[in-house]
Amino acid sequence: MTDRRAVLAGGAALVGAGLIGSARAAAGVRAPPATTPGPTATGAAGVLTIEAAPGRSMDVHVWGPAGEAGTILFSHGAASSPRFYDRVLRPWALAGYRVFAPLHVDSTEHPRTAEFAGLASWRARLEDMHALANMVRREGAGTAGWIAAGHSYGGLTALTLGGAGATAPDGFAGPLSRPEAACVIALSPPAPIPVLITQEGYGQLRxxxxxxTGTLDIVPGITATDGEGWRSHLAAFEAPAPGGDRFGLVLEGVDHYFGGAICRHDLPGPMQLDRLADFNSLSVLFARGFGPAGQDDARRDLRDRVADRGAVRLSTR
Structure with a gap:
């Protein structure tokens, strides 16, 4: 299985060896092919195929009902796949959200992954999410707006949809953000990487x-490895000016993959399921409070959970 920690190995590797190519070369193997999701596989309701860009189609995995609570667009981590996020996406679906999660070209399960080395995958990710947003608009599933969400590389993708000032890749035309993005849920987004985004760019989140993040969320090549490197995943929380309803969630003893519960099911564990359940609960409160519906009681409940000590530390600014 590809070591996804090597996928985001720093700005120099992004330009020189390629964002995804270096990780695959190191692993020398591909992940097993995905199966069509369903109730017995991931809980996804099915897969849609849409055009992401001229000459390139995209599979979109769908969780949830018609979206009584709202719509979430989710971007998976580098080299991963939507099917490795059922423990995040299913709780959102059970809370009434319809979740659309595309299979990006940097996934080891994508049939054309070799064609998108280096920053070509960044352009393709943005194309994917904009194509998905256009589909949601045409279908009327997000007429009141939607929530952008993602993990790691996908967290950066989601934050960019919400206005963070990422670096525009060569060949991408038009705005990077989307006005329909009402809020963002970002699991462990990367520390600033100059060829993708700077601290100042994170500060433009609107x-x-x-x-x-978690106190074991150390990613060699991206974060410091001195035990405090996990804090850099909070850049998108700390960089914007105060007063924008931003929440930073720190989970004690949680690594980049919740012990293999998300993104990388090949890890030996143990899975950090208690803290993942805490994230699920708080993210639903956040979605209800700051998504298009904007429920005042959910906002109050979430602010009541703010705490600076314990296994679940929630800050706001």
Whole structure:
């Protein structure tokens, strides 16, 4: 299985060796092919195929009902796949959200992944999410707006949809953000990487956001490895000016993959399921409070959970 920690190995590797190519070369193997999701596989209701860009189609995995609570667009981590996020996406679906999660070209399960080395995958991710947003608009599933969400590389993708000033990749035309993005849920987004985004770029985030990390969320090549490196995942929480309804969530003893519960099911564990349940609960409160519906009681409940001590530390600014 590809070591996804090597996928985001720093700005120099992004330009020189390629964002995804270096990780695959190191692993020398591909992940097993995905199966069509269903109630017995991931809980996804099915898969849609849409055009992401001229000459390139995209599979979109769908969780949830018609979206009584709202719509979430989710971007998976580098080299991963939507099917490795059922423990995040299913709780959102059970809370009434319809979740659309595309399979990006940097996934080891994508049939054309070799064609998108280096920053070509960044352009393709943005194309994917904009194509998905256009589909949601045409179908009327997000007429009141939607929530952008993602993990790691996908967290950066989601934050960019919400206005964070990422670096525009060569060949991408038009705005990077979307006005329909009402808020962002970002699990462990990367520390600033100059060829993708700077600290100042994170500071341009224009919508409410929940940014999550854990005290074991150390990614060699991206974060410092001195035991405090996990804090850099909070850049998107700390960089914007105060007063924008941003929440920073720190989970004690949680690593980049919740012990293999998300993104990388090949890890030996143990899975950090208690803290993942805490994230699920708080992210639903955030979505209800700051998504298009904007429920005042959910906002109050979430602010009541703010705490600077314990296994679940929630800050706001």
């Amino acid at each position: 919508v409410p956001a929940m940014v999550q």
